[in-house]
Amino acid sequence: MRRTAVPRVRPGRRKAFQRRLLAWYGRFRRDLPWRRTRDPYRILVSEIMLQQTQVERVIPKYREWLIRYPSLEALANAGRAEVREAWYPLGYNIRPVRLRDIARAVVRRHRGRVPASREDLLALPGIGPYTAGAVLSFAYGQDAPILDTNVRRVLRRVFLGDRTAPRDRLLWKLAEALLPRGNAYDFNQAMMDFGATVCTARRPGCPECALAGLCASYPLTAPRTAARGTAGLKSHDVKAVVHEQDHPRDPAGQRAAQEHRRIRNLRRVRVPAQRRARLHHLEDAAETLHRPRGGRPDRARRDGVDPDAAGA
Numbered sequence: 490m491r492r493t494a495v496p497r498v499r500p501g502r503r504k505a506f507q508r509r510l511l512a513w514y515g516r517f518r519r520d521l522p523w524r525r526t527r528d529p530y531r532i533l534v535s536e537i538m539l540q541q542t543q544v545e546r547v548i549p550k551y552r553e554w555l556i557r558y559p560s561l562e563a564l565a566n567a568g569r570a571e572v573r574e575a576w577y578p579l580g581y582n583i584r585p586v587r588l589r590d591i592a593r594a595v596v597r598r599h600r601g602r603v604p605a606s607r608e609d610l611l612a613l614p615g616i617g618p619y620t621a622g623a624v625l626s627f628a629y630g631q632d633a634p635i636l637d638t639n640v641r642r643v644l645r646r647v648f649l650g651d652r653t654a655p656r657d658r659l660l661w662k663l664a665e666a667l668l669p670r671g672n673a674y675d676f677n678q679a680m681m682d683f684g685a686t687v688c689t690a691r692r693p694g695c696p697e698c699a700l701a702g703l704c705a706s707y708p709l710t711a712p713r714t715a716a717r718g719t720a721g722l723k724s725h726d727v728k729a730v731v732h733e734q735d736h737p738r739d740p741a742g743q744r745a746a747q748e749h750r751r752i753r754n755l756r757r758v759r760v761p762a763q764r765r766a767r768l769h770h771l772e773d774a775a776e777t778l779h780r781p782r783g784g785r786p787d788r789a790r791r792d793g794v795d796p797d798a799a800g801a
């Protein structure tokens with residue numbers, strides 16, 4: 490690998506990167522419990538738990554932990570052995586002790602409020618630049634960059650090429666330069682999701698990648714699977730694929746996208762024209778059946794609501 494300098498990113502390329510990444514995130518983001526809160530304590534707990542641990546293992550422990558220690562104060566009063574025991578089986582048992590020490594420092598130095606400045610966060614025990622950036626952007630909505638393993642990999646591959654070994658200092662600058670002002674929350678979450686699910690370390694999904702046209706490393710891999718037909722798939726799954734492709738922006742399309750992800754490799758399904766035409770024909774027929782004579786389609790009935798009750 491060669492050392493390299495971070496390139497200047499032209500505004501057009503930066504904008505295209507932001508736009509494509511955020512559009513991808515809008516469709517495929519993961520629904521994670523710590524994305525439903527802006528509470529700095531909860532964000533902090535999730536970030537410490539996620540260090541070196543897979544999301545699936547963290548989710549149940551995150552919920553359990555917050556029941557046992559619902560606030561910084563509750564955690565600050567806990568003993569060392571107790572927090573280690575509560576952390577089991579996540580591993581790396583120094584982490585719960587660090588988290589407890591952070592809680593104590595916040596209570597002592599900041600009256601129980603997690604600080605909103607990088608300087609104050611970095612002065613807390615066990616908080617480094619990544620965790621500080623995560624708290625600032627996820628809890629306080631500040632335009633703060635982050636750089637974890639996933640983000641590092643995406644930035645390197647897209648802007649520098651896979652065979653480079655840039656210094657972290659340069660990648661931090663790149664991460665900061667790419668941040669869309671006022672939207673660091675979504676952008677940072679998108680970068681992490683993208684690195685965890687598409688631009689993965691071992692099997693990046695280059696053939697279907699939303700950033701392929703901008704990526705200096707494309708293509709790193711051949712298709713994960715060849716596109717396949719619809720034989721063997723249930724008709725509601727085929728319907729989900731067609732609906733999502735036809736209506737990528739509407740809420741039903743979003744629901745279809747979830748369905749789409751639920752089934753392995755459905756993204757690679759190619760719906761034969763004949764089957765697609767038949768589905769459209771059936772939809773049209775259903776709509777005609779529920780259309781009042783001379784009027785617009787009856788929305789209440791189409792949405793499965795009893796029209797009498799809806800009009801009452």
Ligand code: SF4
Nearest residue numbers: 688693695698704707
């Ligand atoms: S094209 Fe491949 S290497 Fe480039 S961002 Fe997409 S998945 Fe990653």
